Amino acid sequence: MDNLLIPRGVRRTSFGSFLLWLLPWFAMLSVGLYAIYLCLAEGLFHTNMDNRFAFGIWIFLDLTVIALGAGAFFTGFLLYIVRRKELAAVINSAVIIGLICYSGAVLVLMVDVGQPLRAWFTFWHPNTHSMLTEVTFCLTCYLVVLLIEYLPIVIKNRQLRQIPKFLVFEFELHKLMPVFAGIGTFLSFFHQGSLGGLFGVLRGRPFAFREELGIWPSTFFLFVISAAAAGPSFIMLTTRLVEKITRKRLVRENVYQLLGKVSGLMLVAYVLLKSIDTLIWINSTSPGTGFPAFEYYATQSFGTWILFTEIVLFGLLPALVLLSSRLRSDRRLLFGAAFMVCCGIMLNRFVMTIQTLALPTLPFDAFLTYLPSWQEVAAFAFVIAYGVILYSVTYRYAVVFPQERELNLAAGPESVPAKQSLLSRLRPRFAVQLIQKFVSLF
Amino acid sequence: MLPFVYEFHWTPFHVTFLLVFFTLFSMVAATLVLALRRTAAKDTPEQIEHVRWHTDFEDLPAALKACRHELRGDVKHRTCPNGFDCRTCTVHAQINARVRHRPGMQGFQVYGFSMSPYRLYHRGHTWVQQEKDGTYTVGIDDFGKRILGTVRSVELPPVGSRLYVNGSGMLVRSDDAAVRVLSPLDGEVVAHGTEEDDWLLKVRAEQDETATTHLLTADEVPNWILREMERLQASFATAGVGVTLADGGELAPNFHRHFPKADWDGVLGQMFLQA
Numbered sequence: 088m089d090n091l092l093i094p095r096g097v098r099r100t101s102f103g104s105f106l107l108w109l110l111p112w113f114a115m116l117s118v119g120l121y122a123i124y125l126c127l128a129e130g131l132f133h134t135n136m137d138n139r140f141a142f143g144i145w146i147f148l149d150l151t152v153i154a155l156g157a158g159a160f161f162t163g164f165l166l167y168i169v170r171r172k173e174l175a176a177v178i179n180s181a182v183i184i185g186l187i188c189y190s191g192a193v194l195v196l197m198v199d200v201g202q203p204l205r206a207w208f209t210f211w212h213p214n215t216h217s218m219l220t221e222v223t224f225c226l227t228c229y230l231v232v233l234l235i236e237y238l239p240i241v242i243k244n245r246q247l248r249q250i251p252k253f254l255v256f257e258f259e260l261h262k263l264m265p266v267f268a269g270i271g272t273f274l275s276f277f278h279q280g281s282l283g284g285l286f287g288v289l290r291g292r293p294f295a296f297r298e299e300l301g302i303w304p305s306t307f308f309l310f311v312i313s314a315a316a317a318g319p320s321f322i323m324l325t326t327r328l329v330e331k332i333t334r335k336r337l338v339r340e341n342v343y344q345l346l347g348k349v350s351g352l353m354l355v356a357y358v359l360l361k362s363i364d365t366l367i368w369i370n371s372t373s374p375g376t377g378f379p380a381f382e383y384y385a386t387q388s389f390g391t392w393i394l395f396t397e398i399v400l401f402g403l404l405p406a407l408v409l410l411s412s413r414l415r416s417d418r419r420l421l422f423g424a425a426f427m428v429c430c431g432i433m434l435n436r437f438v439m440t441i442q443t444l445a446l447p448t449l450p451f452d453a454f455l456t457y458l459p460s461w462q463e464v465a466a467f468a469f470v471i472a473y474g475v476i477l478y479s480v481t482y483r484y485a486v487v488f489p490q491e492r493e494l495n496l497a498a499g500p501e502s503v504p505a506k507q508s509l510l511s512r513l514r515p516r517f518a519v520q521l522i523q524k525f526v527s528l529f
Numbered sequence: 530m531l532p533f534v535y536e537f538h539w540t541p542f543h544v545t546f547l548l549v550f551f552t553l554f555s556m557v558a559a560t561l562v563l564a565l566r567r568t569a570a571k572d573t574p575e576q577i578e579h580v581r582w583h584t585d586f587e588d589l590p591a592a593l594k595a596c597r598h599e600l601r602g603d604v605k606h607r608t609c610p611n612g613f614d615c616r617t618c619t620v621h622a623q624i625n626a627r628v629r630h631r632p633g634m635q636g637f638q639v640y641g642f643s644m645s646p647y648r649l650y651h652r653g654h655t656w657v658q659q660e661k662d663g664t665y666t667v668g669i670d671d672f673g674k675r676i677l678g679t680v681r682s683v684e685l686p687p688v689g690s691r692l693y694v695n696g697s698g699m700l701v702r703s704d705d706a707a708v709r710v711l712s713p714l715d716g717e718v719v720a721h722g723t724e725e726d727d728w729l730l731k732v733r734a735e736q737d738e739t740a741t742t743h744l745l746t747a748d749e750v751p752n753w754i755l756r757e758m759e760r761l762q763a764s765f766a767t768a769g770v771g772v773t774l775a776d777g778g779e780l781a782p783n784f785h786r787h788f789p790k791a792d793w794d795g796v797l798g799q800m801f802l803q804a
Binding site: 231 | 543556561
């Protein structure tokens with residue numbers, strides 16, 4: 088039915104199956120839309136946030152998706168500025184994911200702020216003393232850049248490119264893409280940083296407050312580096328997920344290896360800086376505000392395990408796996424590590440948002456608990472459903488993975504041959520050693 | 530510019546912040562306008578065909594972009610950076626000056642395909658032959674005809690229209706797909722072939738010594754056809770297995786009918802160098 092719209096040389100499921108696939112996502116979208124309507128039309132009492140717990144699941148997940156969407160700017164930076172051409176294989180996917188993440192975050196922020204028709208106030212009445220102003224300006228500006236970067240993907244559709252003006256416009260935009268990549272990198276650096284910075288300047292919340300480096304608190308830099316580490320990992324995971332769902336090979340192994348290596352390098356830098364930052368905070372910043380740091384971890388829910396999990400389990404461990412070419416060549420370890428990196432970034436944003444607000448800071452404060460209402464969850468489910476629908480439609484009708492055609496039409500050899508799983512290689516050896524030891528006992 | 534912002538004060542922070550923001554905003558807008566202006570400026574058929582081929586060529590797999598000198602064995606490995614247009618390629622000129630070519634072969638069969646030593650071949654499966662009156666006849670080569678299967682219609686450019694190298698030459702509709710066949714020459718269409726003719730177009734090329742230097746000569750054809758056969762075989766190979774020893778040989782008669790469920794649109798697109 089829609090065969091003429093599908094890119095040449097790639098296989099897609101039938102139109103009916105595609106509609107069936109979209110159906111549950113549209114159902115999810117409808118529920119989310121209803122929840123958004125309730126929040127906008129009737130007010131934020133539909134949420135479980137209050138004056139003291141002003142940052143709930145929305146801000147936590149906003150920060151998470153913005154960090155995960157960093158793959159768009161970082162992949163663009165590596166491809167167009169550093170000239171790592173291998174990444175051309177995933178740049179379209181990175182742009183779509185970035186667009187979904189950022190537009191979703193802006194949408195949820197609009198619901199959270201509650202007056203979308205007055206969104207322009209933030210530009211007309213900017214509070215230049217607020218980190219959020221910088222975030223708002225950079226976020227909207229970068230969203231425009233992402234839309235411009237998304238445009239060539241759409242107009243490169245097989246039928247749309249038959250229109251000469253679209254064909255030439257796509258060509259010209261593509262030539263100017265390094266400019267957009269550069270601007271995107273600059274904007275992302277500042278809004279990722281300012282999102283971290285806005286927690287670091289909270290003097291009234293000693294759990295989050297950090298010393299300044301120049302004019303920014305250390306969390307500014309930690310957010311930038313952690314986003315740059317998580318972005319490539321998220322690109323790897325989403326690409327692998329699409330491969331699994333479509334049962335196709337979409338990119339070559341060397342692309343995964345490069346993304347893994349980049350993610351590992353950024354992550355090891357992050358773990359190092361985060362460790363130094365935490366030590367300074369424990370020994371100097373927090374005691375300086377009158378709170379021994381370990382008091383924060385006295386509550387049952389947020390023990391020191393959370394610090395260990397964030398820095399060691401979801402930080403150091405995947406960083407070491409991703410940095411080792413031997414370990415990285417095992418696909419299960421590679422994607423396992425990428426998954427851990429994404430979990431780590433999620434945990435970090437959770438700690439900065441939820442834990443910061445939950446912990447008491449005044450003698451008469453109690454430990455606050457917060458559970459999101461169904462409307463809050465549904466509003467974010469809307470973003471997920473919208474993301475899946477946008478990605479699915481784009482994947483069906485546009486060339487998202489340029490290597491797909493080559494990898495699936497011609498069953499040529501891998502550029503880097505897939506290695507045997509490390510675990511499967513270890514197991515027999517280990518079993519043989521065990522048997523030998525057992526035999527030697529007699 | 531700056532005082533347009535509400536509650537703006539002439540403090541270093543306000544000035545720096547807004548200056549940076551407006552500069553970036555202007556850069557985004559200016560780049561977009563530049564792209565639009567360049568788009569508006571490129572409105573001639575030649576420019577549009579050039580862009581179409583450029584983007585198509587960019588999207589071709591690296592294996593398809595092998596230089597003719599790699600096919601011929603002059604160099605070990607080289608990817609064509611010029612969109613198969615050797616007319617302006619300095620490397621092509623250098624290698625041609627250095628390497629002595631074998632003389633053209635007689636009428637020959639290449640892996641079961643009839644090829645003529647008097648014709649020049651384009652990588653998009655068209656041939657060109659110079660006629661006595663100085664014009665060139667253009668047709669689809671035997672390989673192209675065989676993989677196209679039953680042709681339902683051929684849309685030729687009208688007489689008097691201009692063709693551009695690697696631009697649209699004709700549109701061929703077969704039972705399975707519609708394929709844009711690339712033009713092998715720059716020039717003006719002077720006649721259409723009849724059903725009795727084996728050529729489809731007669732073209733008056735631009736009076737230029739280099740009009741056909743980008744086309745493959747008879748001694749280059751066997752290696753090129755071998756590569757094409759390998760590509761064709763790879764298109765039908767089992768995923769994960771690739772081409773096996775048993776996959777060799779010549780193309781069977783009515784080869785098309787043996788693969789009714791194949792993605793012919795994709796296969797033909799790739800063989801005729803289209804994205």
